[in-house]
Amino acid sequence: MKRVMAIAVTLVVASSSAAFAQTSSTVSLAEVARQEEARRKTATKKATKVITNANLAAVETPVVPAAPSSTPQAGAANSSPGSPTIPGGQAPKPDPAAMKDQAYWQNRISQARTELSRTQMFADSLQTKINSLRTDFANRDNRVEREKIQQDLNNALAELERLKKEVEKQTKGIAAIEDEARRANVPSGWLRPQA
Secondary structure, eight states: OHHHHHHHHHHHHHHHHHHHHHHHTTSOHHHHHHHHHHHHHHSOOOOOOOOOTTTSOOOOOOOOOOOOOSSOOOHHHHSOTTOOOOTTSOOOOOOHHHHOOHHHHHHHHHHHHHHHHHHHHHHHHHHHHHHHHHHHHHTOOOHHHHHHHHHHHHHHHHHHHHHHHHHHHHHHHHHHHHHHHHHTTOOGGGGSOOO
């Protein structure tokens, strides 16, 4: 089968090069050179500008605002209306759980599921390759070819084992995200796959 394919490819290449030789023989090399020279003369040259340090304007150093002092000032001066203050005049730090909205959870779970899907797809295609290599190994008589196939098969089996561990790790990661969401009282609809 490989010989037939090689012969077919050789015939196609030979026929295309013969057809090219026939068409290119009608135009002489001198004519092609004249045409290229005329094209270069008519082509507009784009002006290029070289920028050096001398061309650059002096950059002003940015003004850094002064850091707020740690001494408490008047409570009314530090706080805006409606914002709670802590003794010492500092505003409370926002709760990180309050900043995790629906988009955060959907993005996080969808990225984890996409990675798992990608890894599973790669493992499935690798399993197909392994099956093909096993069949190819059984059908070969040449010792050198069998050794090469066996080496490829061993590499593919090692990679498949690594991918299985990765799938297990990613599955546990998704379960951990779901568990974290349950503890944070996230609605279950936020974690459902989007249609």
